[in-house]
Amino acid sequence: MEQSVAFLKKDRRFASVIKKHGSPELKRGRNVFQALVRSIMYQQVTGRAAASILNKFVLLFPEKKFPEPKDVQKISVEKLRSAGLSGQKVSYVKDLAEKFLDGTIEEKKLSKMTNEKVIEHLVQVKGIGVWTAHMFLIFTLNRLNVLPTGDLGIQKGFKVLYKLREMPDHKKMEALAKPWREHASVASWYLWRVADEAKERPEKIKTKIQKREKREIKK
DSSP, X not given: OHHXXXXXXXXXXXXXXXXXXXXXXXOOOOOHHHHHXXXXXXXXXXHHHHXXXXXXXXXXXXXXXXXXXXXXXXXXXXXXXXXXXOHHHHHHHHHHHHHHHTTSSOGGGGXXXXXXHHHHHHTTSTXXXXXXXXXXXXXXXXXXXXXXXXXXXXXXXXXXXXXXSSOOOHXXXXXXXXXXXXXXXXXXXXXXXXXXXXXHHHHHHHHHHHHXXXXXXXX
16 A cells, blocks of 8 residues: 555645545455445445444344344344334345355455456345445455546546546546556545545635624624
8 A cells, every 4th residue: 555655646636635644544344244234334325324323233233243144134124224224225234144144245255356356246235336346345355456436526536636627437537547547546545535625615615704794794
């Protein structure tokens, strides 16, 4: 990872972002089942809401640090719903557990597969698509050459960093990434930071305007 950061520093666009945000945080542990459950929980909800649901989910299994596939298989749909999971996500985690138990997902082979094979392997599970597989490659298998072009934050990061007029498509992002493609996972982390900052700016401007209006009212 350090080599990737050093390489990206040579690009003037990334240099200032790296100086501001330091080293990337890409490791979240190597428990495959836990990582995939987490990814499902975080789909289409805010990070705060997902963290709350995940915490309640884990508390359904008081004797375990984190439930195993067999535990999720046995627990009732009603109990899973009580943790805040939608009916759809209940079906996803149930299917995930089932596919671990019946051997569809071969956990021990994942680390030896190519990125393409990992994606192909994981999308067999209901609710796991290419985006989730990309997150798994980056944060669990710690692959350094993953560019999740389907992620809105990555698209926004490219738009801001490269001063593009419109959101770039897959082809455009791959073309722009060509000089640093082998370090794409680390670059993606910085692109997410750029996108986050772009979101914050309008809020800061809005807050400043509101404060100014309040001062004027008081006068």
